[in-house]
Amino acid sequence: MRNLPPALAAHLASGATTLCRCWRLTRGDEVVQGFTDHDEDLVFDGTTFRAGTGFEGTELEARFGLSVTGTEVHGALAAESLNEADLAAGRYDNAKVELFFVNWAEVEQRLLLRVGHLGEVRREGAAFAAEVRGLAARLNEERGRIYAATCDADLGDARCGVDLDDPALRGEGSVLAVEGGSLIRVAGLDAFADGWFTRGKLTFSAGPNAGLAVEVKEHRAEAGEVRLALWQQMPAPIAEGDLFAVTAGCDKRFETCRSKFANAINFRGFPHMPGNDFVVAYTVPGEPGHDGSPAR
Numbered sequence: 001m002r003n004l005p006p007a008l009a010a011h012l013a014s015g016a017t018t019l020c021r022c023w024r025l026t027r028g029d030e031v032v033q034g035f036t037d038h039d040e041d042l043v044f045d046g047t048t049f050r051a052g053t054g055f056e057g058t059e060l061e062a063r064f065g066l067s068v069t070g071t072e073v074h075g076a077l078a079a080e081s082l083n084e085a086d087l088a089a090g091r092y093d094n095a096k097v098e099l100f101f102v103n104w105a106e107v108e109q110r111l112l113l114r115v116g117h118l119g120e121v122r123r124e125g126a127a128f129a130a131e132v133r134g135l136a137a138r139l140n141e142e143r144g145r146i147y148a149a150t151c152d153a154d155l156g157d158a159r160c161g162v163d164l165d166d167p168a169l170r171g172e173g174s175v176l177a178v179e180g181g182s183l184i185r186v187a188g189l190d191a192f193a194d195g196w197f198t199r200g201k202l203t204f205s206a207g208p209n210a211g212l213a214v215e216v217k218e219h220r221a222e223a224g225e226v227r228l229a230l231w232q233q234m235p236a237p238i239a240e241g242d243l244f245a246v247t248a249g250c251d252k253r254f255e256t257c258r259s260k261f262a263n264a265i266n267f268r269g270f271p272h273m274p275g276n277d278f279v280v281a282y283t284v285p286g287e288p289g290h291d292g293s294p295a296r
Helices: 006-013 084-088 135-140 254-259 276-280
Strands: 019-026 032-036 042-044 047-050 070-076 096-103 110-124 127-134 170-178 183-187 201-204 213-222 225-230 243-247
Touching: 006 096, 019 047, 084 110
Parallel strands: 032 047
Antiparallel strands: 019 032, 019 096, 042 047, 070 127, 096 110, 110 127, 170 183, 170 243, 183 225, 201 213, 201 243, 213 225
């Protein structure tokens, strides 16, 4: 149960109300944007809530307990609001969303209705629809260690310990040609073996995608030419001459950790755990356990 501010409660009791909804989005890069379904811009808490963006929300649902609830917001894709390039670049992934109930005639009379995070975003022509997940959704996320044969650390993080600034694990180059939406031929990586950057991360340092990163699907070095296949297309077209840096990739296996990175001591998996074939394994005649005694 929420306690309404006295002034807002009095306004609601008056019978003639001037109410609207406002949304404040805070991206991971600390960019803050405000939107409102009122027909004029509103300003409070140092944020301008823009009108005329087509921003609107669906019905807000609330339940008892910790059940996961959600709502959606809809709006137009435009340069002054949410645009296609920023959405595709992931700048709105998991952005914080605050929903306010506001008296537009006196913006000090307002109530924070909900705090959540953006989930799935769908594009529908020149518009978008974004899921807003409540705080209870965090309880559905996996936390802690995972018992698996492969490593559950991210290459280069504190648990892994690998230094990705090591010149042996990092390369810089430029795009020679674009051979497909996500396949590029590059220069500057001739010193690295075939497959070295597979599953690595490529970050553009110059060009229309500067500052954006993408995972490398495959690194091929053959016949004197080097090609990188990317897992997804970039928001802006890749062009000849674009500069980038790329780091080595890891397939999370113990053998790779030991031979490629000399980092077996920090391996965060369980390489000797039995696999699915363990339950159908049998002993060979002459070996312990063949006569019915337990194998040791």
